[in-house]
Amino acid sequence: MRPRVEGLVLAALVTLAGSAQADTLRVCADPSNLPFSNRDGAGFENRIAQLVGRDLGEAVTYDWERQRANSIEKAIADGKCDLAIGVPKGLDTLETTQPYYASTYVFVTRTTDSLHLTSLRDMRLRSLKIGVHLIGDDDAPPEVALGEEGIVDNVTGFMIYGDTSKPNPPSRLIEAVEGRKIDAAIVWGPLGGYFAERSPVPLTVTPVSDAQSFAPLKFQYAIAMGVRKGDFKMRARLDVVLVRERAAIAKILESYGVPLVHAKESSDG
Amino acid sequence: MTISYSQDRRLYVNSLALVAVLVAVFWVTRALADDLDAMSRDDKQWVMPAKNYDSTRFSGLKQVNASNASQLRIAWEFSVGSNHGQEAAPIVVGDTMYVVGAYPNEVFALNATTGDLKWKYSPRVDPSAQGVACCDLINRGGAYDNGKFFFNTLDDHTIALDAKTGKELWATQLGKITRGETITMAPLVVKGKVLVGNSGGEMGVRGWLTALDENTGHIVWRAYTAGPDKDVLIGPNFHAYYKSDQGKDLGVKTWPAGRWQIGGGPVWGWISYDPKANLIFYGTGNPGPWDSNERPGDNKWTTTIFARNPDTGEAVWADQLNPHDLYDYDEINENILTDLPIDGQTKHVLIHPGRDGFMFVIDRATGQIYSADKYDNVTSIKSFDLKSGRPVMNTAMTPLLGKNITDICPSSPGVKDWQPTAWSPLTHLLYIPHQHLCMNFKTGEIGYIAGTPYMGATEDMYAGPGGYRGEFAAWDPVKRKKVWAIHENFPVWTGTMVTAGNIAVYGTLDRWFKIVDARDGKLLYKFHAPSGFIGQPITYQGSDGNQYIAILDGVGGWPGAISNAEIDARVRNGALGFIGAMGDLPAYTSGGSTLLVFALPKAPSGGSDAPTR
Numbered sequence: 001m002r003p004r005v006e007g008l009v010l011a012a013l014v015t016l017a018g019s020a021q022a023d024t025l026r027v028c029a030d031p032s033n034l035p036f037s038n039r040d041g042a043g044f045e046n047r048i049a050q051l052v053g054r055d056l057g058e059a060v061t062y063d064w065e066r067q068r069a070n071s072i073e074k075a076i077a078d079g080k081c082d083l084a085i086g087v088p089k090g091l092d093t094l095e096t097t098q099p100y101y102a103s104t105y106v107f108v109t110r111t112t113d114s115l116h117l118t119s120l121r122d123m124r125l126r127s128l129k130i131g132v133h134l135i136g137d138d139d140a141p142p143e144v145a146l147g148e149e150g151i152v153d154n155v156t157g158f159m160i161y162g163d164t165s166k167p168n169p170p171s172r173l174i175e176a177v178e179g180r181k182i183d184a185a186i187v188w189g190p191l192g193g194y195f196a197e198r199s200p201v202p203l204t205v206t207p208v209s210d211a212q213s214f215a216p217l218k219f220q221y222a223i224a225m226g227v228r229k230g231d232f233k234m235r236a237r238l239d240v241v242l243v244r245e246r247a248a249i250a251k252i253l254e255s256y257g258v259p260l261v262h263a264k265e266s267s268d269g
Numbered sequence: 270m271t272i273s274y275s276q277d278r279r280l281y282v283n284s285l286a287l288v289a290v291l292v293a294v295f296w297v298t299r300a301l302a303d304d305l306d307a308m309s310r311d312d313k314q315w316v317m318p319a320k321n322y323d324s325t326r327f328s329g330l331k332q333v334n335a336s337n338a339s340q341l342r343i344a345w346e347f348s349v350g351s352n353h354g355q356e357a358a359p360i361v362v363g364d365t366m367y368v369v370g371a372y373p374n375e376v377f378a379l380n381a382t383t384g385d386l387k388w389k390y391s392p393r394v395d396p397s398a399q400g401v402a403c404c405d406l407i408n409r410g411g412a413y414d415n416g417k418f419f420f421n422t423l424d425d426h427t428i429a430l431d432a433k434t435g436k437e438l439w440a441t442q443l444g445k446i447t448r449g450e451t452i453t454m455a456p457l458v459v460k461g462k463v464l465v466g467n468s469g470g471e472m473g474v475r476g477w478l479t480a481l482d483e484n485t486g487h488i489v490w491r492a493y494t495a496g497p498d499k500d501v502l503i504g505p506n507f508h509a510y511y512k513s514d515q516g517k518d519l520g521v522k523t524w525p526a527g528r529w530q531i532g533g534g535p536v537w538g539w540i541s542y543d544p545k546a547n548l549i550f551y552g553t554g555n556p557g558p559w560d561s562n563e564r565p566g567d568n569k570w571t572t573t574i575f576a577r578n579p580d581t582g583e584a585v586w587a588d589q590l591n592p593h594d595l596y597d598y599d600e601i602n603e604n605i606l607t608d609l610p611i612d613g614q615t616k617h618v619l620i621h622p623g624r625d626g627f628m629f630v631i632d633r634a635t636g637q638i639y640s641a642d643k644y645d646n647v648t649s650i651k652s653f654d655l656k657s658g659r660p661v662m663n664t665a666m667t668p669l670l671g672k673n674i675t676d677i678c679p680s681s682p683g684v685k686d687w688q689p690t691a692w693s694p695l696t697h698l699l700y701i702p703h704q705h706l707c708m709n710f711k712t713g714e715i716g717y718i719a720g721t722p723y724m725g726a727t728e729d730m731y732a733g734p735g736g737y738r739g740e741f742a743a744w745d746p747v748k749r750k751k752v753w754a755i756h757e758n759f760p761v762w763t764g765t766m767v768t769a770g771n772i773a774v775y776g777t778l779d780r781w782f783k784i785v786d787a788r789d790g791k792l793l794y795k796f797h798a799p800s801g802f803i804g805q806p807i808t809y810q811g812s813d814g815n816q817y818i819a820i821l822d823g824v825g826g827w828p829g830a831i832s833n834a835e836i837d838a839r840v841r842n843g844a845l846g847f848i849g850a851m852g853d854l855p856a857y858t859s860g861g862s863t864l865l866v867f868a869l870p871k872a873p874s875g876g877s878d879a880p881t882r
Contacts, residue, residue, distance in 0.1 A: 036719050066400045067719040088715045088722040136471040138716050138725040139560040147562030152525045159473040160718050165447040170720040191720050216671045221722040
């Protein structure tokens with residue numbers, strides 16, 4: 001990253017966007033977090049942003065924000081950008097649209113191991129080497145479920161923020177399965193699905209299927225777009241676009257290997 | 270005879286001259302090698318953020334005193350030009366004041382009497398450090414020794430400047446922001462070593478304290494908070510007082526396999542130094558980043574007070590105050606070194622006002638805890654067992670997912686966070702700026718980091734019993750009770766200082782600079798400043814003979830970020846839950862960045878050449 005120069009460019013963009021807000025779709029996105037987004041526009045959220053921009057006849061500009069607690073909300077509140085492409089429906093820090101897909105946490109294992117994991121109560125989870133993402137101030141559902149089951153010593157944590165000097169920091173978790181450092185990753189579906197499809201080592205993705213018994217912990221989430229609190233006008237415009245572009249969005253999600261569940265199954269808070 | 274006499278005399282004179290030269294050489298050498306301990310006793314100066322190695326933040330000056338403090342006026346002001354929270358203590362060495370601003374951490378050298386700017390230094394701080402820091406972009410100040418000024422940048426560098434010119438002498442990178450590390454603490458210089466620790470417990474960093482050679486910036490030693498004894502610098506000279514702190518490699522064994530490697534326990538608070546015992550004392554932060562069920566065990570050496578040899582870093586004793594912390598009760602708070610009568614004997618103790626709400630009085634040589642008394646409302650811990658050296662937890666308040674737990678006191682910032690107390694050897698009272706907040710744990714808010722949606726347990730903080738959120742209190746550590754207290758609407762997030770003039774000084778988040786009588790807490794003076802206060806007051810004597818009181822003004826930090834636009838006020842659980850308790854703060858203040866300097870009216874105001882401008 002060369003944020004000093006970039007800051008200047010960004011400032012210019014923001015100024016431009018400010019003066020021509022009507023024809024610009026100002027998107028907040030992570031610069032290095034595939035399959036969601038990156039600076040080259042290679043993520044499915046980049047593709048969906050382009051789709052929405054085309055539909056609305058607006059040019060897409062980006063405010064690059066490394067994902068941290070509240071970083072997108074802060075960028076939107078500061079007026080650096082207006083739209084987050086993918087956030088959980090019901091996130092109380094933003095106004096969220098109707099959900100346009102729902103996914104699930106998944107097990108990612110090596111195909112040659114034929115583990116076929118589907119349950120968090122599978123006794124094998126006590127002896128296999130498991131990897132999960134850690135958030136820091138909050139706890140991701142797989143980590144908490146394993147803790148409740150007393151599955152501790154064979155679990156390795158990977159910071160979701162990771163080492164930002166390398167690309168796509170959250171993908172270190174999948175690389176650990178490839179490299180046999182762990183036997184199974186329990187990870188959010190879109191991330192698992194994408195990297196499993198592209199792995200040099202054949203990997204298998206299976207949804208976490210018995211999550212209900214861990215309520216109120218949730219393993220399925222409906223994903224929506226997020227806009228500034230109180231920006232109902234923008235939300236309404238996007239809701240219309242999402243209906244119009246439903247088929248095109250589904251195609252993009254499919255091409256990125258996003259494991260989908262029916263929105264009904266995912267209580268959306 | 271006369272000749273020989275005169276020759277003798279000349280000889281005598283010559284040898285006198287020689288002695289004089291030798292003495293001069295000795296003094297010059299001494300002058301070259303500053304004695305910080307001696308300088309810290311000169312009340313004209315304030316040479317380190319804590320005033321002295323004992324961390325008393327007490328000055329013997331009394332020109333401003335309880336009878337005339339009401340006449341104080343602004344003498345001069347200076348803007349540090351960055352509207353993030355200003356937590357730093359200015360320091361004064363000779364006639365120069367050194368100030369470090371919040372990110373981007375510019376350093377200013379000012380004539381301490383006139384306010385004239387001598388030099389300014391702007392480090393190139395990596396802007397991406399902003400996204401890494403947990404709680405606003407603050408800095409707690411710099412340090413001085415032997416003609417050099419030392420400070421830390423948010424992006425993990427310690428920088429030494431020529432104190433006269435502001436020229437950079439060396440810069441050493443100590444950590445990596447790409448891994449979640451930042452540095453916010455003020456360094457302490459002990460025997461030519463610059464001591465610095467890291468921040469970022471919530472980011473899965475591994476905490477450490479590092480000693481740098483003040484001349485070269487080279488790392489002399491680094492003591493990790495967790496890990497094997499060889500990393501923690503626990504060796505044959507380590508003798509823990511309590512059984513649960515004894516044993517080999519506890520920094521590994523009290524964690525599930527390998528968890529210590531990202532176990533937190535950063536060192537972002539204060540260090541004290543006892544030159545006679547040759548020991549430094551400091552506390553470590555909370556464990557992280559795991560769900561507490563995923564880190565069974567004591568999680569040593571997080572939330573621990575360490576005594577170490579400053580030459581080698583080796584640990585001499587350690588007291589872990591909150592084993593297996595559940596509530597984010599860091600114990601990085603300051604340790605005040607003093608002697609107290611205990612059971613009829615004078616004991617060399619340190620006083621540690623715990624984040625967990627207990628006032629610890631601990632033997633400096635052994636780590637024995639003589640007393641641990643609640644100094645505010647505490648419900649999460651029932652009592653502290655002096656036999657085992659462990660807290661007796663209120664198990665009904667253990668946070669569990671799916672369970673709503675109400676009235677956990679104190680809330681995560683504790684009864685007292687980083688804001689340092691002051692100790693008066695005249696009143697024998699400890700002056701405590703602190704918060705008075707409780708919290709509810711509730712489950713069910715959806716959260717999101719790209720790549721991981723989750724269902725968070727959120728903390729909702731609110732005013733404790735009595736409806737006030739902060740307090741400025743005076744505590745008697747011998748009688749072990751509160752002597753007086755001033756309730757404040759908001760948490761008192763500034764440090765404090767006390768003087769021989771029996772004044773105690775603090776500031777409030779709602780913009781009041783306050784001076785109270787150190788004996789009874791009576792308000793003597795208040796001033797409505799541009800922005801809310803989270804800084805540290807200091808006092809010194811100018812070259813004009815006048816006593817000055819200085820403090821940085823500019824709201825921010827963990828509680829104040831809501832007011833400098835760091836965080837959206839509509840997000841109640843923003844700032845790790847603190848926003849809920851601070852929602853009305855923006856109605857009182859916006860961000861600021863002003864150094865305020867007060868003096869009695871006879872002091873001149875403006876620059877040295879003000880009349881010609």
